Amino acid sequence: MERVTMADVAKEAGVSKSTVSQYLNKRYEYMGEKTRTRIKEAIERLDYQPNYIARSLKQKRTSMIGIIVANIMHRFSTEVSHAIEEYCYDSDIQAIVCNADDDPAKEKKYIEMLMAKQVDGLIIFPTAKNIDLYDQMIKSGYPVVFMDRKAGDLNLPRIVANNVESAYDAVDHFIKYGHRKISIITQELSTSPRAERVTGYKNCLQDHEIEYKDEYVINQPIEELQLELDRMFSLSQPPTALLAGNDLVFLEILRFMKRKSISVPEHFSLVVFDNIPFADVATPAVSTISQPAFEMGQKAAELLLKQIKKEDVELKEYQYPCDLVIRETSARQTD
Known part of the structure; x- marks a missing residue:
């Protein structure tokens, strides 16, 4: 069966090939509604499929x-x-x-x-x-x-995203709620968003004159987070609030909680920096920093x-x- 061409569509619709081309490229400025309807119906009757390769060569796109x-x-x-x-x-x-x-x-x-x-x-x-x-x-x-x-x-x-300011706001919220032992957990600081979120965390602690402690900061690959969480929660004074750097870190925190049979907010408060699906209907509902x-x-x-x-x-x-x-x-x- 021979391929239907633009010329076939033009003949069927009673217009020129250039008019069909203008229709296919959505250049309707000087095209009447009746002409557009005739071309549309001709394309449907003939089951015309545009040659996108030829169009790309012509348009250089x-x-x-x-x-x-x-x-x-x-x-x-x-x-x-x-x-x-x-x-x-x-x-x-x-x-x-x-x-x-x-x-x-x-x-x-x-x-x-x-x-x-x-x-x-x-x-x-x-x-x-x-x-x-x-x-x-x-x-x-x-x-x-x-x-x-x-x-x-x-x-x-x-x-x-405004990562520095957003992390700052989350830590500020923890402080206003009475927390002083605050942790931030991210993967290794190999990308700008992770580094900026840690910067926001540090800035907020400094502005509130709260001592920055290395033992409350985890910046490690996903596969090492369970060991790091074990270490941090074995401290004589473990954190009472956690800022999870993204959704993958949040999943590791959930695994840790299940393994240790602990829960939020009973054992620590939690905010997650990311768009978590169903955060509002989870039990308990998850506090998040939502990116647009x-x-x-x-x-x-x-x-x-x-x-x-x-x-x-x-x-x-x-x-x-x-x-x-x-x-x-x-x-x-x-x-």
Whole structure:
């Protein structure tokens, strides 16, 4: 069976090929409603499928973008990717999602693969270990946006949360509730959000003239957190309040609690820095620092598409505030 062509659609609808092309590219400015309806009905009758490869060659665009996620296990990363995909879908752009697993070599391979496939631009949660490659993309004029993380002093749009201020607010809440033995638990400080959250923690303790103690601070790989939690809660004065640096750390705290048969807020208060699904309906309901993942994802997609279209974009850091949502796991200190 021969492939239906644009010329066939034009003949069926009684219009020119250029008019059909304008319809397919959604350039309706000078096209009447009746003409649009005739073309639409002709496409449906003939079951016409546009030749996207030919269109890409003509437009010098593939209408595809890449999203390179540092670790797709994080709920935040999934929400951001969904927002980007939705924004792109509404703009007839396809999004390809790749998971780098926080591995710089894997990230580099995905960047090179996607650029070889001539995707129109990239949104990257950077590992910060491929600075030379990032710099090459920027210097060549390739559209790119960084999401969530910072990497070097590069001249490109960056979408981030106000991690320092948000961690500060959580610790401040603990202090106002009478806590003085406060812990922060993150994975190793290999990314800017984790380091900034620890900075916010330290700043708040300093402003309240509370001594910073190394034994209350854990910055270790996920697989070592159980041992670190055992150590910290074996102290003569264990912490009474915990700030979990992200959702994966929170899961390790839950495992620790189950293993030790302890609970929150009875044994310690807890706030989690991340978007935890069903946090409000858990028992007890989990206090969180909620990041505006959807808005951040949509902004990243908007900035990338503007670059692709050669529109002006401010090459700066776009910082988004987070919400401290107090629920049942962060109780007042009663000792």
